[in-house]
Amino acid sequence: MSFRGFLEKLRSEGKLKVVNQPLSPVYEVSASVGKEPTLFTNVNGGKVVMNILGSRELLAEALGVAQTSIIQHLSSCHTLGEVRVVTDSAAKEVSEKPDLSKLPILTHYEGDGAPYITSGVVVSEYEGVMNASIHRLRVIGKDTLAARLVEFRHTYNLHRKAAEKGEPLPIAIVIGIDLVTLFAISTRVPEGQEFGYAAALKGEPLEVFECTNGVRVPHAEFVLEGYIHPTELVDEGPFVDISGTYDIVRKQPVIHLTNMMHRRDPIYHALMPAANEHNIMMGVPYEPLIFNEVKKVADVKNVVMTPGGCWYFHAAVQIHKKSDEEVKKAIDATFAAHKSLKHVVIVDDDINIFDPGDIEFAIATRVKGDEDIYIYPNVRGSTLDPRSDNGIGTKVGIDATMDLSKRWKFERARRPKVA
Ligand code: MN
Numbered sequence: 001m002s003f004r005g006f007l008e009k010l011r012s013e014g015k016l017k018v019v020n021q022p023l024s025p026v027y028e029v030s031a032s033v034g035k036e037p038t039l040f041t042n043v044n045g046g047k048v049v050m051n052i053l054g055s056r057e058l059l060a061e062a063l064g065v066a067q068t069s070i071i072q073h074l075s076s077c078h079t080l081g082e083v084r085v086v087t088d089s090a091a092k093e094v095s096e097k098p099d100l101s102k103l104p105i106l107t108h109y110e111g112d113g114a115p116y117i118t119s120g121v122v123v124s125e126y127e128g129v130m131n132a133s134i135h136r137l138r139v140i141g142k143d144t145l146a147a148r149l150v151e152f153r154h155t156y157n158l159h160r161k162a163a164e165k166g167e168p169l170p171i172a173i174v175i176g177i178d179l180v181t182l183f184a185i186s187t188r189v190p191e192g193q194e195f196g197y198a199a200a201l202k203g204e205p206l207e208v209f210e211c212t213n214g215v216r217v218p219h220a221e222f223v224l225e226g227y228i229h230p231t232e233l234v235d236e237g238p239f240v241d242i243s244g245t246y247d248i249v250r251k252q253p254v255i256h257l258t259n260m261m262h263r264r265d266p267i268y269h270a271l272m273p274a275a276n277e278h279n280i281m282m283g284v285p286y287e288p289l290i291f292n293e294v295k296k297v298a299d300v301k302n303v304v305m306t307p308g309g310c311w312y313f314h315a316a317v318q319i320h321k322k323s324d325e326e327v328k329k330a331i332d333a334t335f336a337a338h339k340s341l342k343h344v345v346i347v348d349d350d351i352n353i354f355d356p357g358d359i360e361f362a363i364a365t366r367v368k369g370d371e372d373i374y375i376y377p378n379v380r381g382s383t384l385d386p387r388s389d390n391g392i393g394t395k396v397g398i399d400a401t402m403d404l405s406k407r408w409k410f411e412r413a414r415r416p417k418v419a
Pocket of ligand 1: 194
């Protein structure tokens with residue numbers, strides 16, 4: 001379903017709040033947005049939509065599955081789908097000289113350094129290898145952006161490869177794409193497979209069209225074409241990211257825009273940093289990756305990236321335990337599947353992992369601190385972890401499962417049933 005198709009679906013179901021009051025993109029939208037899907041019709045004259053993927057219910061609706069089967073649906077999707085190149089796209093309706101001041105790009109939090117594009121998918125291609133991923137993009141001029149490229153991730157690698165030859169990396173930034181594709185792109189898949197994975201998740205071919213600089217992109221509300229300069233660096237940040245704390249200022253590469261296309265009356269998709277929609281897109285894609293990795297070593301039942309862990313630093317993994325040794329293996333498998341993860345707790349299948357209180361009950365009654373806690377110091381985690389030293393920090397795995405030989409001590413008492 002297209003981006004607009006999904007908006008229309010939400011509107012027809014009465015789930016889309018519409019705000020017609022004129023608002024400034026500087027603070028006013030972020031101050032007034034709640035948790036529900038919202039269309040702001042007059043942000044500096046432009047349209048902004050937020051929170052359309054802001055809950056597990058909405059994600060399930062976009063994926064076309066029941067909420068309870070999201071993880072099964074995502075973790076069983078193994079083969080890549082067809083990527084179909086087409087010549088036409090509604091994204092080409094208007095083509096003009098790049099001018100970011102015409103877009104309703106939001107400034108989100110007090111102390112943020114500048115307006116930031118938050119839902120921009122950066123599609124890049126170099127020597128036949130493509131990548132698509134979301135990067136936060138700081139507006140630094142009418143046609144320039146600073147891109148936060150996390151070291152050794154795919155866009156960074158392609159940029160470095162081009163830069164070593166002194167070449168710019170051609171890119172196109174798409175904003176307002178169909179939500180299943182956006183979710184697929186938020187998932188860490190092997191190099192070059194984002195579009196194939198998107199098609200697989202959609203259950204139909206993903207259409208892409210060629211920009212004037214040769215980069216192929218999916219249909220979108222906005223397409224910003226340009227290149228990442230091989231050597232130019234500029235201050236990026238401060239910016240509130242997934243943790244809800246201020247990420248530091250770093251020197252980051254500069255994107256120069258060369259062309260701007262958009263639909264007529266385009267709708268700009270904004271993600272409120274550290275809020276639900278951002279959380280869903282950062283966290284949920286890791287659940288099937290962890291599920292499939294833990295499946296190799298244990299009978300895994302469910303995986304949840306928990307809200308209190310910013311949907312990014314903490315995972316709860318539920319297993320049906322068959323031996324006491326497999327818990328340590330499940331911890332290692334979880335960290336292998338999500339490199340930015342900081343803490344994982346493994347629980348039995350009688351624990352409701354959607355309930356933080358139930359997880360704490362497992363920690364309270366089934367953990368002995370000197371035996372059940374595994375500490376991994378000085379390992380690579382996330383640069384977004386404020387307690388890390390540029391991404392190097394400590395990970396902790398907690399075995400909050402019952403000791404199999406003494407199950408009777410840990411099992412929850414059953415209330416008698418009175419007829
Ligand atoms: Mn990639």
